[in-house]
Amino acid sequence: MHSFGYRANAVLAFSVTILALICGIASFSDNFNSPSPDAQVRVLNINWFRKKPDGNDEVSLTLNISANLESLFTWNTKQVFVFLAAEYKTPKNALNQVSLWDGIIPSKEKAKIRIHTTNKYRFIDQGSNLRGKDFNLTLHWHVMPKTGKMLRDNLVMSGFRLPEAYR
Ligand SMILES: *[C@@H]1O[C@H](CO)[C@@H](O)[C@H](O)[C@H]1NC(C)=O
Ligand SMILES: *[C@@H]1O[C@H](CO)[C@@H](O)[C@H](O)[C@H]1NC(C)=O
Numbered sequence: 665m666h667s668f669g670y671r672a673n674a675v676l677a678f679s680v681t682i683l684a685l686i687c688g689i690a691s692f693s694d695n696f697n698s699p700s701p702d703a704q705v706r707v708l709n710i711n712w713f714r715k716k717p718d719g720n721d722e723v724s725l726t727l728n729i730s731a732n733l734e735s736l737f738t739w740n741t742k743q744v745f746v747f748l749a750a751e752y753k754t755p756k757n758a759l760n761q762v763s764l765w766d767g768i769i770p771s772k773e774k775a776k777i778r779i780h781t782t783n784k785y786r787f788i789d790q791g792s793n794l795r796g797k798d799f800n801l802t803l804h805w806h807v808m809p810k811t812g813k814m815l816r817d818n819l820v821m822s823g824f825r826l827p828e829a830y831r
Contacts, residue, residue, distance in 0.1 A: 703731035703803045703819050705748065711782060713794070713830050721794035723787050723826060729765065729779040729803075736807050737772035744769040745806040746777075750787060751820075752799035762787050764801075796828040 711724035729748060736744050747766035754760055764783040769775050804818040 699735040699817075701731060701733045701735055701803075701805070701819060703729070703733075703821065705729050705801045705803070705821050707801075707824060708780070710827060710831065713827060715792055715830060716788070719792060721789040721792045723794055724782060725764070725787065726780070726782050727765065727801075729777060729781070731777045731803060733769060733775040733777070733805065734772050736805060737775060740809045740811060741772075742808045742810050743771075744775070745808065747804050749802050749804060750799050750824075751802050752793075752797050754789070754791065754793045756791070760789070760793075761802075762789075794826050795830070797826045799824045799826065 706728040707725050708728050709726040711726060713723045714721070716722050727748070731746075733744060733746065745766070745768055747763050750762045750764055752760050763785050764787055765779070765781060766784065767777070767779075769777070800820050800822045801824055802818050802820045805816065807815040809815070
């Protein structure tokens with residue numbers, strides 16, 4: 665009775681419904697994955713620390729970053745974007761956030777990181793607030809799924825402190 669066109673249409677509508685259902689289950693099942701990444705960052709050296717001619721403080725650090733982000737990966741994970749930020753308070757701002765390093769992790773097999781590096785992006789304060797400053801190093805991650813919404817979270821490592829004097 666039904667024309668070929670009508671049937672093809674029905675089949676298409678059915679498979680679109682199934683696909684939507686699978687995508688829904690995929691992103692829903694991600695909610696049950698409670699990842700437990702771990703990370704350690706050590707400041708191995710303060711390479712230099714100065715007040716720039718414009719009056720803003722700048723510091724160069726050598727960092728040892730190690731992290732295991734394998735638990736962020738599920739079969740629905742496309743890739744993970746990570747960045748390490750120095751975070752500190754100043755009289756003007758409750759949170760200053762300076763990105764020092766970032767990377768893209770393409771797969772679970774690459775999710776154990778061991779990096780020994782100087783800061784990839786400049787650590788500059790908008791002022792001269794860095795002497796003797798306590799700061800946190802926070803590893804932030806954005807999990808980009810194949811389907812569903814992006815998840816972001818972070819791990820705070822506290823107890824870092826810059827020297828009292830320029831060097
Ligand atoms: C970097 O950190 C890892 C893990 O904490 C450690 O095994 C390694 O010895 C560190 N490297 C340096 C140069 O401190
Ligand atoms: C640094 O971390 C500590 C402990 O987690 C937290 O209390 C503090 O607010 C953090 N500082 C900044 C500037 O985010």
